[in-house]
Amino acid sequence: MRENLPALERWYAAGVPFGLATVVAVSRSAPRGPGAAMAVGPDDEVVGSVSGGCVEGAVFELAQDVVASGEARLETFGYSDEDAFAVGLTCGGEITLLVRPVTPESDPTFGAVAEAVAAGEPITVATVVDGPAPRGATLAVWPGATGDTLGTLGTTGLDVAVTADARGELALGATGLRHYGPHGERREDAVTVFLHSFAPPPRMLVFGAIDYAASVARIGAFLGYRVTVCDARPVFATPKRFPEGVEVVVDWPHRYLRGTETDERTVICVLTHDPKFDVPLLEEALRRPAAYIGAMGSRRTHDERYKRLTEAGITDAELSRLRSPVGLDLGARTPEEVAVSVAAEIVALRWGGSGAPLTVTAGAIHPAGPA
Template sequence: MREILPALERWYAARVPFGLATVVAVGGSAPRGPGAAMAVGPDGEVVGSVSGGCVEGAVFELAREVAASGEARLESFGYSDEDAFTVGLTCGGEITLLVRPVTPATDPAFGAVAGSVGAGEPVTVATVVAGPAPRGATLAVWPDTAADAPGTLGTDGLDVAVAADARGELALGATVLRHYGPHGERREDDVTVFLQSFAPPPRMLVFGAIDYAAAVARIGDFLGYRVTVCDARPVFATPRRFPAAVEVVVDWPHRYLRGVGTDERTVICVLTHDPRFDVPLLEEALRRPAAYIGAMGSRRTHDERRDRLAEAGLTEAELSRLRSPLGLDLGARTPEEVAVSVAAEIVALRWHGSGVPLTATTGAIHAPAAR
């Protein structure tokens, strides 16, 4: 929803109803994952996508009907030989959409949620998908909000149980379906609730203000990371050289890293390939949470660096987290090609991809996301 937020905020502020379609479940090689959204506003204006174009025409009509009727609907789309290019998914997957009307009356917390998402503040939106609770009812949950968060799913017990689960999923940045009884008890056959987490963008920390770093920063920004570039040399570490970075820091890399927080989504790219910088930096990085820690350098540089890190006391388990030389084997030469190689490794590690050509694999293209 982040990419379509400006239009949604404009419609909401004008108090005009719009239909919001959200992917709540997928099967097979579905083109978009849970949380992908498309909205249809006044005068038929469309923003977003739920399938990359396969079923958008049908969803457009559905969203307009929902906005006019004020009643949420749940619809599934799968492959159809007969109608594959009209209302079916040509990829052979299946998506389930919740399409709901949004107005200040039906969703009083939407404005506050949009403000938090736009500001990069964490928030989860819980929405009833199916069951005896009102379909399309929402509950907004922030990390520090009490049980009386804006909105309701129908009963106090359900609100309390869902809010507790929503905070847990928000801490993981996860978007999932959960099942409850009408008063919040754990049951698989009653109320289905979609928990969509809007966690702050993950961080990418790029160390070493070189031309490769500029390319990595650009592709990191493209992938949705909040990019920071750090180098101890002020003549190289300038915002003008790294326009894709949110911030450019002049500091010794290990000292800067020691003073910032990282989590299980953080990406750390060490491009200094100078032992004065990268050994103390990696000593710090490999002892803290991160999704990816990669370092540039030749295989000889890697072996020497690994020996130095072992001498510094890092364990084999800690050293095994280091991706070095960083990137997938694409035959990359230019800074831009190397950046693609690094990004490919980050994506493959995130989604447990093999890194081999899809022509050499079988089965579903999009494997289920690991929790």
């Protein structure tokens, strides 16, 4: 929903009904995961996508129907072997969509949710998908034991149970279906609720304000990271050398990182390949949470850096987290090609990909992987 917000906020503020389709479950090789959304507004304007084009035509009609009827619907799309031209997913997967009408009257929480998501605030939206509760009812949950909530799923007990789970899922950045009894009991046969966590964008920290850093920063922003470039040299660390929206910091890399919060989604790219910068920086990086820690340099640079880090007391377990030399073997030469190589390694590590050409692999193209 994040990328569709400008249109959705405009329609909502104007009080114009629109249909919002959200992927709530997938199986096998589905092209988009839970949380992917598509909306149909006035004058047949469409924003977003739920399948990359396979079923969007049918979803367009569904969205129009739910706006006309005022009632949410749950629909599943798969692949039909009997009729190749049937509406379905050509990739062989299956997606389940909740399609619901949105207006200030039907969903009084939407405005506050949109405002929080646009501001990068963490929030989870719980929506009834199926069972003995109002389908499409929403409950917005902010983090913290005393955080706010807005809306209701129908009963106090259900709201309390879902609120507790929503805060736990938000801490993990997780999204998915949960099952409850009508009053919040832990049961598999009653109310199905979709918990959609909107965690702030993950951070990418790029150290070394060189040409490669500009390309890595650009592709990092494209992938949805909040990018910061840091270098101790003010002549290189200037905003005009980097894409718009990228934060540029002049500071010693290890000192900046020491004062910066990271988490299990943070990506750290060390492009300085200068021992006086990268050794103290990597000492700090390898001892803190991060999803990816990569360092640029030749094989010789890597061996020398590895030796210095070992002498500094970095353990084998800590060193095993270091991706060095950085990136996948694509034969990259230019800064832009190297950025693709680095991004490919980050994506492969996130989802458990092999990095091998798909033509030499077998099985599902989009297997289940880490969140």
